[in-house]
Amino acid sequence: MKITVLAGGVGGSKFVRGVREECARRWPSADGEAGASGAEITVVVNTGDDLWLSGVRLMPDFDSLLYALAGVNDTERGWGRAGETERVAAELREWGVGWPWFTLGDLDLGTHLARTSWLREGLTPSQIGERLQQRWPLGVRLIPATDTEVDTWVRVADAEAPGGEREMHFQEWWTRHRAALPALAFTQRNLDRACPAPGVVETIAEADVVLVAPSNPVVSIGTILSIPGIREALAATAAPVVGVSPIIGGKVVRGMADVCLPVIGVETSAEGVGLHYGARSAGGLLDAWLVDETDASALAPLGEAGLIAAAAPLWMRDLDTSAALAGAALDLAESVG
Numbered sequence: 654m655k656i657t658v659l660a661g662g663v664g665g666s667k668f669v670r671g672v673r674e675e676c677a678r679r680w681p682s683a684d685g686e687a688g689a690s691g692a693e694i695t696v697v698v699n700t701g702d703d704l705w706l707s708g709v710r711l712m713p714d715f716d717s718l719l720y721a722l723a724g725v726n727d728t729e730r731g732w733g734r735a736g737e738t739e740r741v742a743a744e745l746r747e748w749g750v751g752w753p754w755f756t757l758g759d760l761d762l763g764t765h766l767a768r769t770s771w772l773r774e775g776l777t778p779s780q781i782g783e784r785l786q787q788r789w790p791l792g793v794r795l796i797p798a799t800d801t802e803v804d805t806w807v808r809v810a811d812a813e814a815p816g817g818e819r820e821m822h823f824q825e826w827w828t829r830h831r832a833a834l835p836a837l838a839f840t841q842r843n844l845d846r847a848c849p850a851p852g853v854v855e856t857i858a859e860a861d862v863v864l865v866a867p868s869n870p871v872v873s874i875g876t877i878l879s880i881p882g883i884r885e886a887l888a889a890t891a892a893p894v895v896g897v898s899p900i901i902g903g904k905v906v907r908g909m910a911d912v913c914l915p916v917i918g919v920e921t922s923a924e925g926v927g928l929h930y931g932a933r934s935a936g937g938l939l940d941a942w943l944v945d946e947t948d949a950s951a952l953a954p955l956g957e958a959g960l961i962a963a964a965a966p967l968w969m970r971d972l973d974t975s976a977a978l979a980g981a982a983l984d985l986a987e988s989v990g
Contacts, residue, residue, distance in 0.1 A: 654676070654680055654691070654692040654693070654861050654862070655692070655693045655695075655856075655859055655860050655861045655862075656672065656676065656692055656693070656694045656695070656860060656861065656862050656863075656864065656983075657694075657695050657696075657697065657856045657857055657860040657862070657863045657864070657892070658672060658694065658695070658696045658697070658863075658864045658865075658866055659696075659697050659863070659864070659865050659866060659868075659874055659877050660696050660697070660698060660699070660714075660718065660866035660868050660873070661698060661699025661701075661702070661714040661866070661868040661869065661872075661873030661874065661876070661877070662699070662702075662714055662717065662868050662869060662873050662907075662908060663717060663731045663732060663907055663908070664866065664867050664868050664869075664899060664906055664907050664908065664969075665696075665698075665699075665714070665717075665718065665866040665867075665868040665873065666717050666718050666721035666722075666726070667721070667969040667975050668864075668866040668867055668868075668897065668969065668975060668978065668979065669694075669696055669718060669721070669722065669793060669866065670721055670722060670972060670975055671969060671972065671974075671975025671976045671977075671978055671979040672694060672793075672864065672976075672979040673690065673694060673722065673792050673793055674972055674973075674975065674976040674979070675976040675977075675979040675980045675983065676690035676691075676692035676694060676979075677690040677792075678690075678976065679692075679980075679983075680692045690792065693794075694792070694793045694794065695793070695794045695795075695796060695852075695856040695860075696718060696793055696794070696795050696796065697796055697798050697853050697856065697857070697877060697883075698714050698715045698718060698795055698796065698797050698798060699714045699798060699868065699872075699873040699874070699876050699877055700712065700714070700715070700778070700797045700798050700799055700802075700803055700876065701803055701804065701805040701823065701841055701872055701873070701875075701876030701877075702714050702804075702805065702823060702824065702872070702873075703715075703802065703803075703804055704804055704822055704824055706751055706752065706755065706757070707745055707750050707751035707757070708769070709762070709765040709766055709768070709769040710765060710768050710769050710772055711757075711765055712768065712778065712797065713732070713824075714873065715782060715795060715797055716761070716764055717732055718795055719764075719785055719786065719789075719791070719795060720733070720734055722789070722791040722792070722793055722795075723788070723789035723791060724789075725789070731907075733758050733760075733761050734758055734760040734761050736760070737758035737759065737760055737761065738758065738759045738760075739756055739757075739758055739759065740759055741757070741759050741762055742756045742757050742758070742759075742762075745757075752825070752829070754828065754829045755824065755828055755829070764785070767785075768781050768785070771784065777800040777850075778797045778800045778850070779796055779797055779800050779850040779851055779852070782795055782796065782797055794856075796850055796851075796852050796853055796856065797850050798849065798850060798853060798876070798877045798880055798883065799847045799848065799849055799850050799853075799880045800850045800851075801843050801846060801847035801848065801880075802842070802843055803841040803842060803843050803844060803847050803876065803879075803880065804822060804823070804841070804842055805822070805823035805839055805840070805841050805842075805872055805876060806820050806821065806822055806823060806839070806840050806841075806842060807820065807821055807822075807823050807826040807836050807838070807839055807840075808820050808836070808837045808838045808839075808840070809821065809826060809834040809835060809836055809837060810834065810835040810837055811834060818837065820840075823839070823872060827909065831909075832909040832912045832913075836912065836913065836916045837916065838916065839871060839872060839875075839913070839916065839917075841876050841879050844879055844880065844881070847880050847881060848880070848881060848882055849880055849881075849882045849883050849886070853882075853883065853886070854882055854883070854886045857883070857886040857887060857890050857892075858886060858889065858890055860890060860892040861892055862892055862893055862895065862983060862986045863887065863890060863892050863893070863894040863895070864894075864895055864896075864897070864979075864982055864983075864986075865894065865895070865896035865897065865930070865938070865939065866897060867897040867898060867899035867906060867967065868899060869899065869908055869909075869910045869913060870899065870910060870913075870914065870919070870926050870929060870930070871910065871913035871914060871916065871917055871919075872913055875917075878938070884938070887933075887938060888933065888936075893940045893941065893986040893987075893989035894933060894938060894939050894940050894941075895939065895940065895941045895942070895943065895982050895983075895985050895986045895989070896927070896930055896938070896939045896941070896942050896943065897943045897967065897978065897982055898923040898926055898927065898942065898943060898944045898945065898948070898967060899926065900921060900922055900923045900925075900926055900948075901923070901945040901947060901948065901967055901968065902945065902947040902948065903921060903922050904921075905921070906967070906968070906969075914926070914929075917929075922948070922951070923942075923944040923945065923948040923951050924944075924948070924951035924954055924955060927939070927942040927944070927951070927955050927958075927960060927962070928954075928955070928958055930942070931958070931959075931960075932958055932959030932960045934959045935958070935959050937959075939960060940960070940961060940986075940989045941960060941961040941962065941963070941985045941986065941988065941989055942955055942960045942961075942962050943962075943963055943964075943965060943967070943978075943981060943982050943985055944962065944963075944964050944965075944967070945964065945965070945966065945967040945968075946964045946965065946966060948964065949964040952964060961985065961988055961989055963981070963985050963988075965977075965978065965981035966978070966981075
C-alpha cells in the first residue's frame with residue numbers, strides 16, 4: 654500500500670502520526686518491528702512558511718513533521734524540540750540580531766545551522782531533507798513540495814503605511830501580530846520558476862491513496878497546490894484523493910485558518926472548504942471529503958457538488974484518535990469508485 658499525504662503545520666504532523674500508526678495496525682511490518690508498517694507513506698510538505706532568519710534557513714513545517722515523527726517534539730508548546738533551551742536566542746537578542754519575538758531554541762537552531770551549511774555546500778532542500786531523516790527511524794518519507802524558495806508574504810491593511818498597505822513575511826504576520834492586521838492577499842514568491850521537488854509528482858502518480866491533511870487550506874495546502882505541476886499530478890493520478898476538514902463546527906481546529914479563508918472568499922466551515930477544494934469530477938481537487946460528526950448537515954450539499962462525503966470524529970486528542978481519523982479517511986478512500 655502506497656499512501657501519499659499533503660500536509661503542513663502542527664495539525665498535519667498529528668495527522669501523519671495517525672496515518673503511520675493506523676498503517677502499522679492494518680499492515681504490520683513483515684519483520685515484526687513494533688510500530689512499523691508494511692505501507693509506504695510519503696508526505697509532501699508545505700514550504701510556504703520557510704524563511705531566512707539570523708543567517709540561517711528555517712523550514713518550520715518540515716521540521717515540525719520531522720520532530721513529531723521522531724518523537725522529539727515539544728508536545729506542550731506544539732512546536733520545536735522537547736527539552737529545549739534558549740541561550741543562543743537570548744544572546745542574539747543582546748546583539749540585536751533576528752526577530753526578538755521569534756525565538757529559536759538551541760536544539761532547533763542546530764537543525765537550521767546544519768541545513769544552512771549543506772545549502773552552502775550546494776545541496777538542495779530535498780537532498781537535505783533526506784539527510785535529516787537519516788537521524789531517526791521515522792517510518793515515513795518527507796519531501797518538501799519544492800526546492801525553490803516560495804516563501805509566503807502577506808499584504809496587510811496598515812493605516813500608518815504609505816497608501817494604507819504594506820507587505821510582510823507570513824511568519825511576521827502570524828507570529829508577531831497573531832494575524833491581527835487585516836490580510837488583503839497572500840503571495841508565494843518565485844512561483845514563476847518553481848517546480849515540484851524530485852519525487853513529488855511520482856509519489857502522487859504512483860500512490861494507492863492520496864490524503865489531504867487537515868492543514869490550513871490557504872497557506873499550507875494552498876501553497877503546495879500553487880506549485881506548477883502538483884495540481885496537475887493530482888488531477889491525473891489514478892488514486893482516490895481524500896481530504897480531511899480542518900474546520901469543526903464552524904471553528905478552526907488549530908491555527909488561524911478562519912482569518913485566512915475570508916481573504917480568498919471561502920466560508921469558514923467544513924462545507925465551505927470542501928467546496929473550495931472541489932470535486933475532481935468537476936475539475937477540482939478531491940474525490941471524497943471527511944467532515945466531523947457535528948457537520949453532518951453538510952453531507953448532502955457536498956454530495957450534490959460531486960464529492961463523496963462522510964462524517965467521523967475529527968478531534969485528534971491523542972495517538973489513538975489520530976489513528977482512528979486516519980482509518981476513517983482510508984475507509985472513505987475505499988468507497989471511491
